[in-house]
Amino acid sequence: SYQEATGPSAKKDNSKQKNDLPSKEQSKAKTEEEDKDVCPICMERINNKEILRKCNHAFCKSCIDQAMTYKQTCPVCNTVYGLMKGDQPEGTMSTRTVSSSLPGYPKCGTIEITYSMYGGIQTSNHPNPGKPYCATSRRAYLPDNKEGREILQLLRRAFNQKLIFTVGQSCTTGAKGVITWNDIHHKTSTEGYPEYFPH
Numbered sequence: 146s147y148q149e150a151t152g153p154s155a156k157k158d159n160s161k162q163k164n165d166l167p168s169k170e171q172s173k174a175k176t177e178e179e180d181k182d183v184c185p186i187c188m189e190r191i192n193n194k195e196i197l198r199k200c201n202h203a204f205c206k207s208c209i210d211q212a213m214t215y216k217q218t219c220p221v222c223n224t225v226y227g228l229m230k231g232d233q234p235e236g237t238m239s240t241r242t243v244s245s246s247l248p249g250y251p252k253c254g255t256i257e258i259t260y261s262m263y264g265g266i267q268t269s270n271h272p273n274p275g276k277p278y279c280a281t282s283r284r285a286y287l288p289d290n291k292e293g294r295e296i297l298q299l300l301r302r303a304f305n306q307k308l309i310f311t312v313g314q315s316c317t318t319g320a321k322g323v324i325t326w327n328d329i330h331h332k333t334s335t336e337g338y339p340e341y342f343p344h
């Protein structure tokens with residue numbers, strides 16, 4: 146068990162500790178010297194640094210979070226975040242609930258999402274503009290609980306912003322594009338379910 150130290154060595158050197166603490170003026174001067182650590186929003190030294198992933202501009206997390214709720218662009222260079230539309234082909238997203246459970250979620254049913262994506266001609270945002278890409282259908286699954294329904298809201302928003310799919314290079318010839326998942330991760334199989342629709 147812990148015993149309180151009573152010897153002279155336990156005495157704190159209070160005068161030394163006081164000198165180690167910078168005064169308000171000293172810390173302000175230091176902030177102005179270190180330009181790269183100043184938040185462009187509050188003009189103070191960055192607190193809990195957040196670096197934007199595309200342009201690498203840095204802000205206090207609280208400052209940039211607040212700024213992004215008004216406008217989802219970098220306040221320094223106007224790089225667009227979040228609101229930009231993707232290059233997802235036209236298609237539909239539909240959902241239904243089924244009574245069987247996903248592994249790990251035995252107490253609730255399952256939300257089954259079906260994406261039916263139409264074929265078409267690649268645009269300038271795709272790897273081979275002017276070349277066709279094939280239609281495809283995909284299924285994905287979420288647990289039918291609060292968490293799953295929240296994720297479903299996010300997926301619906303992402304689908305409307307054309308962020309769920311993109312057109313990628315065909316693995317075989319490269320002549321025909323294929324519709325592929327963008328970087329949003331889905332659970333695409335449950336035990337006993339096929340991973341993809343036949344198409």
Ligand SMILES: [Zn+2]
Pocket residue numbers: 184185186187188189191192204205208
């Ligand atoms: Zn700030």
Ligand SMILES: [Zn+2]
Pocket residue numbers: 197200201202219220221222223224
């Ligand atoms: Zn920026």
